[in-house]
Amino acid sequence: MRFWYGADYNPEQWPEDVWAEDIRLMQEAGVTVATVGVFSWAQLEPEEGRFEFGWLDRVFELLHRAGIRVDLATATASPPPWLTSAYPEVLLTDEWGHVLSPGSRQHFNPSSSTYRRLSLRLVRALAERYGRHPALITWHIGNEFGNDNPRDFGDESAAAFRHWLQRKYATIDELNRRWGTEFWSQRYSAFEEILPPRAAPTFRNPAQLLDFDRFASDVLLENHRAEAEVLRAHSPGIPITTNFMGMFKPADYWSWADDVDFVSDDAYPDPADPGSWKDAALQRDLMRSLKPGTPWVLMEQATGAVNWRALNAPKRPDQMRALSYQAIARGADGIMFFQWRQSQRGGEKFHSGMVPHAGTDTRIWREVVQLGGELKRLEQLAGSSVGRQAVAIVADWDSWWSLEQEATPARIDYKARVSAWHHALLDLGVNTDFVGRDSDLSPYRVVIAPALFVASQSTLEALDRYVRAGGTLLVAAPAGLTDEDAALSDGGFLGSLAGTLGIRIEELAPHGPHDPVSLSGAVEATTLAWSEVVHARGADVIAVFEGGIVDGGPALTRRAVDGGVGWYLAADPDVAGMRDVLRLVLEDSGIAPATLPASVELVRRADATFVINHGSTPVTVDVAGTDLLSGQRLESPTLEPFGVVIVTGD
Template identity: 50%
Template sequence: MYYGGDYNPEQWPEPVWDDDVRLMRAAGVNLVSLGVFAWARIQRAEGEFDFGWLDRVMDKLHAGGIGVNLATATASPPPWASRAYPEILPKDASGATYWPGSRQAYAPTSPVYRRLAAELVTAIAERYASHPAVVMWHVNNEYGCHLHADYSDNAAVAFRAWLRGRYDGIEALNEAWGTTFWSQRYGDFEEIVPPRLAPYSLNPSGLLDFKRFTSDALLDLYRMEKSIIRAAGGVQPVTTNFLGAFEPIDYRSWAPDLDLIADDSYPDPADAESFRAAAFDRDLMRSLKPGVPWVLMEQAPDAVNWRTSNAPKAPGQMAALSVQAVARGADGVMFFQWRQSRSGSEKFHSAMVPHAGTGTRTWKEIVELGRDLASFPRMSADVEAPVALVYDWQNRWAVENSDHPVRFDHLEVVRQWHAAAHRRHVGVDVRHPGDDLSGYAVVIAPQLYLLTDASAANLAAYVAGGGTLLMSAFSDVVDEHDMFPLGGFTTRLADTLGLRVTDFGALPVDGTHDATTVTVSLEGTSLKGRLFAEELDVTDATVLGRFGDGRLRGRPALTSRVSGAGTAYYLATVPDEEGMGALVARILAGAGVRPVVDGLPEHVEAVVRDGHLFLVNHSEEPFTPPSSLGRPIEAGSEAGDVIGAYGWRVFGRAAP
């Protein structure tokens, strides 16, 4: 189990380094991410490299038994680079330049930036590929985090090249984008520019392709650096750190190029329910490379510095979120950062070694967590998950384009469906609609607005093969170009669902998405719907629930249809939290899916990884686990007993 954090020795005088190694050993640290933002320290000017200090740090860490996740340092070019080559700087949609003085001030498609980055990575990889301390490579850092997209001339040139590779000629692009609308037809690829500032709405198909291009352009940078590491003889795993369900980058398309998934996580300690969104992100990361353990690369030991109000973590909260990641497939728990910075934008960001020293609660919890992680048995990444929740980045991009019946946060809705299963202690994988879904008892596919023919066929085959599918409003609407298929709505899944949508029935919304709701009545109970109240033409399905009020009073709202050996459900609205819970409970029970452990309160997670039961309490309230679990085991027991079949232990904020 990896344990450690980002280490920035360049921020400290050299006498501190020996103390760092001593404290790392005391805390059980066995891996640090090194050199993430060290470009200016490694290369003071073009062609001038200084590795002496890094050699000494690497050797000290290795002598102390601490491995290195060595960064390529390309995330933040030094000031000399943009002074010599201002063309590397990115621009926003209005044409304004992003200047140096922060981080990520580079255009990903700039040939000069790529050359400078390649020279840096080559020098680092050739020097350290065989160093015994290096156990992993950390390419760049949080791609796209602060610069979601670049609209510079560099981007324009690269976007046109990307489009030429995607479309067989300009007429094919015109057809896919529907450019006859508003006289947008292109006569040549050279006429195309990124979706810069414009008088009114931009072409939605062009916007979607620019999102795809931006994700691919960053991936190409990653691939360039990885290939340099391999060419220099580096055989260690290569990765970069993701950001959960980060909107600008399609991590699913990146996953095959990462030897292991790494993720950063910063849920708000002041939000008592933030652990649920964190659970979704953890399940998403595990699902990107099924069967391969991943690493929680960054989290905060205590408070962060970048919210309006930065609440500290409560006692035990750091351990709870850390073990949550392990339960959901992580083989590493790391932090930003090791020693708290004295200056700079993140000097108020907490660290494993706080300014206040080793007498603090933070340090004591860091040491205790290190002991706990060291006691865990070796486990596969297999997590018991009978349910799949469908999430597709490209669908999200299309859903959140403007000019739709109603605007809403697609990720928020997806996470609410996940939370409905999470509250019921049921394991969930997060999958793409084109993935193999045959092993899941239930598949939940919310707002699958953009649906390819192949994914539609895959969902239909899943149901025909015996699966239970739940779809909700605003699904099966457009193809991969954000264009309506001929024949109206719900064209690909009409036979599986036994219905067609004829009107989306958008409901007025405010900032909470629930200004107007409708009531869906079903078999003695009811649920509140929001965002949509779709009008359905039910052709071959059983009506399970009807709208109880509003303009569609008495019309079908919830249907089911047996298709082959399985059942497909369709809900013509988006339920509120209570309604989601009731409907998910009903669907799970009908499919024979039971909780991991019965009788647990909602604030306690129960997860089974490789046959080991994890119980994580995210509340300050202690709870008494069911007697069916038997007696608890004591903290510090032999490794095989800590979380295994012979016992259990509660981690988190209020263990019994």
């Protein structure tokens, strides 16, 4: 079994006399898979109903003869000019009622029935022509669903939203009850009166906002499912995927995971940020967790710089290699790039490629060839599993959507909050999985629930069962403030889980820099912006607040419940304080943090241990064994900046 290695290949951007050179260079680089057709709708269907496949036939045959498999995209991510000219109703409408023009990509309303009809006709034509081609290895549906068109507020979306609500609530009375429409005279007499949450004078209904986010994620998924249905009918047995984007707010990837045969992901950590390798590690862990036990594919990364940041720093020498091995260590069976040959024109012409604009006498090309050669020596790891970790973090899109609405106690960045906990665990040498609100928690010794703002009764009961069955749970505020309908929890904040944790939350007390609050006791730390007035009701107080209206009150509590332990943190401590909290929780559950240099990660996959130095200075690491990359026996090796060793044996 081989690792995927390749890129988005866009031969339509180049004269055909370049294609033979592409194939020769792909073979030199060790390319095994090419993603083809992602943005080629206008080339495949230059006029409505007239398909031109000749050029794609020739590309398929060139790749097939070279032994390179094809990840064929359905080309539906960017409608051609004839489509939006003939059917302007497919265009996006923003929350202010402005119709957005074509001329970029993803310039379509995901709820558009016209778009759906025409896109599925293209998909069917592709599947009928290439669905049994021997070079085809997988189908790549769309591209980065929702990246540029996450929400539409036009009339067709309004009708689709109303239909979605009718399926969920059945009656308008039930919707009124659960949306709390008695507030501000918002009571509806019929579903036909409901609109998407368009621009309004002030705060919109929180339950309506949350349902619209759920609806919009579902609509994107419906487009994926519609294409998948066509592909499975006309190209049976060929796996299907679409490229995710890590922690991407508009799409709840927990609900998408069952609809792909394997997960693929696009990841672009910022080379200008020395800590961005931790952001990449989080993405890899989330992707692996979406389909446990199934390898995933890094569908896109950059060889060097991207084109869309305010400052597009290039990757340093060997940094691309280090980040590629990080993905493999954390479960990837493929390393792919955007794109193969750097474009000369268009909005992404400054985005790096496997073949840079400066050609093959370049550092980037030499690194590309080196990595391709090395991956051939690692085939024993392809298809293997990372295995479950001892610690899991809850990632919850409902909480993300609700917490970042306007009418909340404080402006909190949910992704940053979850990332901080994951990064702190990396600092302690502890690797983690992610779980959703409906995941099975029983395999984990420790579960951390940061900023679980939305918690239904079933979620609260599942967390209680986990603790009583012997698990260790750390709940970090703000948590359990509302139920699934954006209503404050029955029985006070945290609902029934407050009893499990042995506390009562009297009042939320976010604070600013003029009113500093800190923690003292077993944890000494500064809080960033959050505190709560907490009363212990059976829990042991581990740390207390100093300052503000919470002065002297519990900040960190612990309660033994049956066979397990429930911890509650009523604060958002600084990074050092977060690590101190985690040390207490981990040691309490029998997990010993590791001592690693600050820039180093150590990950085990199957019988191999990956050690990667993401720093700019050499480091010595305490590992021993045979390095799969060099074949040498190693004993406490020194890793150069962005150096990698993969050791097996004692």
